[in-house]
Amino acid sequence: MADGTTTAELDAPGDLVSVADRLDGWLEELDEPETLVEGRREAWERYRELPMPQTASEEWRYTDVEDLRPEDFGFVEPEAARSVEIEDLPATVQEVLAGEQDRSGVAVQVDAGEVYRRLDPELEEQGVVFAPIVEVARERPELLEDRLFSSEVTDAEEKFWTLHRAIFSGGYLLYVPENVRVPEPVHAFRYLEREDAIVGSHTLVVAERGAEVTCVEEFLSPDLEETSLSVGGVEVFAGENATVRYISLQRYGRGVEHYSVQHATTGKDSHLSGFNVALGSDRHRADVTSHVEGPGSESEMLALWFGDGDQHIDHHTLQYHKAPHAYSDLLYKGALTDRGRSVFRGVIRVAQEAQLTDAYQTNRNLLLSEDSHANALPNLEIEADDVRCSHGATVGQVDESQLFYLKSRGLTPLQAERLLVFGFFEEVLGRVPVEGVRSRVRSAIERKLGF
Amino acid sequence: MADKLLEVRDLHVTVEDEDIEILKGVDLEVDHGEIHALMGPNGSGKSTLAKLISGHPSFIASRGEVLYEGDDVLEMEPDERARAGVFMAFQYPSEIPGVSISNFLRTAINAGRDEEDEISVFDFRKRLKDALELLDMDESFADRYVNDGFSGGEKKRNEILQMAVLQPTLALLDETDSGLDIDALKVVADGVNRIGDQNQDLGVLLITHYQRILNYIEPDRVHVMIDGKIVESGGPELAEQLEEQGYDWLREEKEPVSA
Known part of the structure; x- marks a missing residue:
């Protein structure tokens, strides 16, 4: 696994070939376990069959990607892991690393390739795995079985999800065995520096019964002149009585569009907490689903965004209750200034068997300028009869009496x-x-x- | 001669966007170190006067002037007035969820200061701790969000706590006594007195319906406002007379029945 010395320069960009022109050939040459390659091939085929999401659909009404052609962006081929010293990491990454000491693990990916990774050796001894997905697929495929790309995505998510599955590079599995507690956060950096390119990192977090882990994923880039796309995917599994906290901190520079599909699943009596922060990029779209499958489990869903300039920030959420006696609480808050735009569409879905569900959903929007605009669309779809659910959304300005x-x-x-x-x-x-x-x-x- | 702390001259005030005159020619002087009580029935315009002086955007002075230490207050923004030393204890203070009292007060102290003149963390902590002790409050109170979920009494106390920390020169206390039980009233009144002991320059304009608080904060002057005008001024004995006789005798005296 990656530790040690400098073997490559960080920036050696040549001209990129588009995904459309390169992917088929790349898949032929690819040295990955057959299951992964086969999965990529299927996803790529499916992607080409599907149209881009349409603004006529409820889910994409306020975020227009009809003219976006992700496959025309330059394909950044994942390289073999190379290692660099901390001093050679991007300055913004170093800055964050210097500011906080206590981490159980750190990984840094630049564009499509991993350049740095470490995990507390004590945790490694206890069986914690923090490794690139391709590497795990070779060495311990059983850890990925029934988990990697197993999420039931919706029609609205499928276009970006299939693209992500086809091109994903880097990314990691964070696996925490039964009753192991990872004391400090595991922090993964995704640094994007190629222009006119598309990258997609996958994050898979698996906490077995009674395990506990906090995972921070931080997206960074300089301001780019030519737009690049980041098409990410996240899958989180909290086993029985496990505690998992997943934090996504999107601080890309301008000139980036970030599309993220996130699915988390709770086991019996588990605690799941997801926190999405959107501060950077030109456009941010996250589809966040919590599959509440374990009786007695809890899912906390938090988000915060602050859009300025011409930023467009869109969150779609689903609290999907499939088991009884479970609890979910969503609180998404966003502020906008300048010509910022935001969208929130949240659904609480309670299946018939999910009696005694407690599910809450709150979205609050603060507008700081005349030209900013927020759309909020809360929804309930309830099939069980003995539940407590509430939802609410507000769009408002700074309160004059508070100001005075x-x-x-x-x-x-x-x-x-x-x-x-x-x-x-x-x-x-x-x-x-x-x-x-x-x-x-x-x-x-x-x-x-x-x- | 030094400027008076507060001079109000022939002040007429209307509500924004409406043609209703609330204050109809008010004259009032408060000097440094003095406590003035402004009494009167509901709707007489007492609170309007305090709000206008503090710069509340709903009220407009259509005529007259308000001078604070010789400066034209009406030309100043609300925050400028505050930084110059004008403090208003609100009857219904706003709730500010997510902002702790200590963060709020440190920001307020530093508001007009250059970075190099900002209060040190140590000095601020000390000032805050002294103020909390003055009002018989627990230190954890300062970690709470400003007025968020406070009882009526806690809100009033929080206003006087802010006064103790911000150390104004002119304090406008708008019905600080309303909604307080007798124990809370004593604590608040005692706090105001001790702030006055620490700052001999402090002038107070205390607005109230009731004589009760004046048992604990002794005024130098008492004024009665009825229908937008000050109709009577006197010493502390005026408050006692009002307590006994109500306001009717003043109404009759000032508003002769027309033929």
Whole structure:
């Protein structure tokens, strides 16, 4: 596995060939276990059959990708893992690494290739696996069975999901055996620097019975002049009585479009917590599903976004209750300024057998400028009769009486607005268990507010 | 001669977007170190005067002037007035979820300061701790979100806590006594008195319906406002007379029945 010395330069970009022109040939040459290659081939075929999502559909009504041709973007071929020293990592990654010491594992991927990875050796001894999916498929395929790409995706998700399955590169499995507790977060960086390119990393988190782990995935890039696409996929499995926290922190520069399909599944009495932060990129679309399959399990779904300039941020969520006595709580909060746009569409679906479900869904939007706009569409689809469910969405501006109250204490209008924005986000941010994540989100918000 | 702390001259005030005059020519002077009580029945315009002085956007001065230490307050933004030393204890303060009292107060102290002049964490902690002790409050109170889920009494206390930390020169207390039981009233009144002891320059305009709070905060002057005008001024004995006789005698005196 990757540890040790420098074997390659970080940047050696040549001209890229598009996915459409390259993928078939690449699949012929690919040195991967047959199951993976076969999966890619099937997905690629399916992708080509499917049309791009249409704005006529409910799920894509406010995010127009009809003219997007992902397959025309340059295909970045995954290379064999190469290792570099920390000093050779992108500066923004180093900055984050320097700011926080306590991590149980770190991995850094640049474009399609992994360049750095470490896992606390003690955890390795306890059977924790933190390795690229291709490597796991060769050495321990049983860990991927029935899990990798097993998620039931919706029709609305399928186009990007099949593309992701066909081209995914890098990405890792984080596997935590029974009753093992990973004490500190495992932190994966996805750094994108190629322009006019498409990359897609897959994240698979498996926590066996009684295990506990926190996983942070952070997306970074410089501002790009030619648009690049990031097409990600995430699958999380919390076994019986396990605790899994997954945090996605999207801080891409401008010139990136990020499409992410995320599916998490709860086992009996497990605790699952998902936190999505969208601060960067030109366009961000995340489809986030929690499959509440374990009786007595809990799923917490949190998100926060702050769009400025011409950013477009779209979240679609599904709290899918399939087992009785379970609980899910969704709180998605977003602020917009300049010409920022956001969409939230959330569904609580309770199957007939999921009696005694408690499911809540709240979306709040704060508009800080005249030209910003938020769409909020909460939905309930309930087939069971003995449930407690509530949903609510609001779109509003800064409250004038709060603003005056703060000004009456000497705060300038800008300071008052800033404090109110922080107060607005604190309800979500206060529930995030990793201090480093909280402080990076706060500084990013400060920068957007002009501090 | 030094400027008066507060001078109000022939002040007429209307509500924004409406043609209703609430204050119809108010004259009032408050000097440094003085406590003035402004009394009167509901709807007489007492709170309007306090809100106008603090810069509330719903009220407009159509005539007259308000000077604070010689400066024209009406030309200043609400936050400028606050930084100059004007403090308003609100009757119904806003709730600010997600913002802790200590974060809020540190931001407020530093609001007008350059970065190099910002209060040190140590000095701020000390100032906050002293203020909490002054009002008989637990230290954990400052970690709570501003007024979020507070009882009526906690909100009033929080207003006076802010006054103790921000150390204003002019305090407008808008019905700070309403909704307080007698024990809470004593604590709040005691707090105001001790803030005054620490700052001999502090002037207070205390707005109230009831004489009750004046048993604990002794005013130098008492004014009665009826229908947008100050109709009577006097010493503390005026408050006692109002307690006994109500406001009717003043109404009759000032509003002769027309033929």
